Amino acid sequence: MPAQSSYEYHQIRDPDFPIIFHQETLNYEESGVLAHWHENIELLWFVDGRGAVVIDSVRVEAGPGELVMIDSNRLHRIFALSAACCYYCLIVDKAFCERFGIPVGEARLKTSADSGRLRGLYGAIASEMAQKQPHYKAAVLAGVLALLAELYRNYMDRAPGLFPNREQTNRSRMVRGAISFLRRSYQQPLTIDDICREVGFSKFYFCRVFHEATGKTVVDYLNFLRCENAQLLLASGRCNVRESAERCGFHNDSYFTRIYKQQIGELPSETMRKQG
Incomplete structure (x- = not known):
């Protein structure tokens, strides 16, 4: 993955499929993904090894099965803590989220979660993207909305002390x-x-x-x-x-x-x- 070092513009090639999804592997000796930001929400699912995500000034460590949530316009960088660190990256267009009432630009999510339900929802998206069976895009978008609904229902960061001052x-x-x-x-x-x-x-x-x-x-x-x-x-x-x-x-x-x-x-x- 090319290192990014400023505002990251996401070109959504298919307006009817407004997500970016890929798998990444980082090595411990590499510098990792440099600090950048973007207006879309980004959800990382770590599947192998351990990694760290610095979101603004908060360091979040994650291992297999854990999710890291990066809100809109938050400066972040990613690097490996083990010999190799593998994770999936799901980026969802902000306008698509807002069309369904998901308050991406207003509310903040907790930075990390370790939940079997979230893993199941994310895993279903990853499976559909890998297999690309007929109508997989419809299945992926339905899965993305289900994942976002679960996050914004149960993983909102409502602790005043945790919001940036x-x-x-x-x-x-x-x-x-x-x-x-x-x-x-x-x-x-x-x-x-x-x-x-x-x-x-x-x-x-x-x-x-x-x-x-x-x-x-x-x-x-x-x-x-x-x-x-x-x-x-x-x-x-x-x-x-x-x-x-x-x-x-x-x-x-x-x-x-x-x-x-x-x-x-x-x-x-x-x-x-x-x-x-």
């Missing part, structure tokens, strides 16, 4: 604003002071909160964005190593090569060679 909301907004700024500006020379001015917070506070939310320092995050985009240019065959580096904000070839190897796991020349 103003400081938590501001922290999340600050990190999301910084990520968006980095996505727009990674090609330009940037300092931490530049980013702090953009989000309006002090350097010490910003760097601490950013690391807590994303699991990376600001510099590491920026380097990953630059290398991720350089990888796309190299893989396309349109740019050589130096051109890819310059277009993504690196102005020293040896530094780019070292950071690229660190972030991507191979040399830039190796990425180019794969396209030869």
